[in-house]
Amino acid sequence: MIEIVKKYISITILSIVITLNFSLAQSLKVNDTDFSKGRLGNIQNIQIEDVTKFHGHLCDGLVEGFIALQYGLYALFPDSIIDRTNLRIVSKSSPCLTDLAIYLTGARYQFGTFYVSNDFEGLYIVQRIDNQKTINIIRKPNIKPAIIDEMGSQAIKGKLSPCQLDTLKQLENEYMRFLQKNDPQTMFEIKKMLNFTWSPILKNDFVKTDILNKNAGNCNQ
Numbered sequence: 001m002i003e004i005v006k007k008y009i010s011i012t013i014l015s016i017v018i019t020l021n022f023s024l025a026q027s028l029k030v031n032d033t034d035f036s037k038g039r040l041g042n043i044q045n046i047q048i049e050d051v052t053k054f055h056g057h058l059c060d061g062l063v064e065g066f067i068a069l070q071y072g073l074y075a076l077f078p079d080s081i082i083d084r085t086n087l088r089i090v091s092k093s094s095p096c097l098t099d100l101a102i103y104l105t106g107a108r109y110q111f112g113t114f115y116v117s118n119d120f121e122g123l124y125i126v127q128r129i130d131n132q133k134t135i136n137i138i139r140k141p142n143i144k145p146a147i148i149d150e151m152g153s154q155a156i157k158g159k160l161s162p163c164q165l166d167t168l169k170q171l172e173n174e175y176m177r178f179l180q181k182n183d184p185q186t187m188f189e190i191k192k193m194l195n196f197t198w199s200p201i202l203k204n205d206f207v208k209t210d211i212l213n214k215n216a217g218n219c220n221q
Contacts, residue, residue: 061096
């Protein structure tokens with residue numbers, strides 16, 4: 001009985017540690033100006049919950065984008081305080097990744113500091129404006145289960161049944177938990193881009209894939 005209690009306590013402590021690590025991993029300290037015409041120095045913390053409200057839901061793409069981009073931003077700002085007035089970013093067209101990009105970096109389409117493209121390797125290209133240091137944040141091979149993208153492609157085409165949509169959600173939730181529990185260095189790679197030229201390609205015809213099945217029925221099984 002004592003051994004069972006000890007085992008239960010160990011599992012509980014491990015669960016708490018994982019939760020704390022996840023909470024810390026998905027919190028970003030940023031530096032902004034202090035009013036509409038103000039000075040730099042307004043330090044704030046951004047939590048994953050803040051981005052979730054902006055995006056509309058918590059999902060694997062949002063968590064993946066947060067962890068990957070946080071990892072990359074720390075490479076550009078070694079003091080771990082991210083200057084959101086000093087960033088430009090290119091994002092893949094995923095609704096999750098694009099929302100994450102503008103929320104965490106402060107970059108915006110209308111000010112020429114953000115654009116979307118599918119014509120590059122990885123998830124994000126991020127540039128620190130003052131020193132032109134540029135990085136490409138890439139998911140390592142075999143990290144994301146292929147079945148998620150395979151089923152996701154079918155969902156975009158409207159070819160998944162309500163029950164299959166539920167299965168896809170389950171798979172994405174499992175991947176999200178995997179992301180939460182693992183070291184970013186084991187999942188993402190940062191490549192320096194020495195000759196990157198900022199040249200925005202402004203397009204507005206990407207498909208917002210996370211609303212295509214909003215009227216799908218419920219699984220009755």
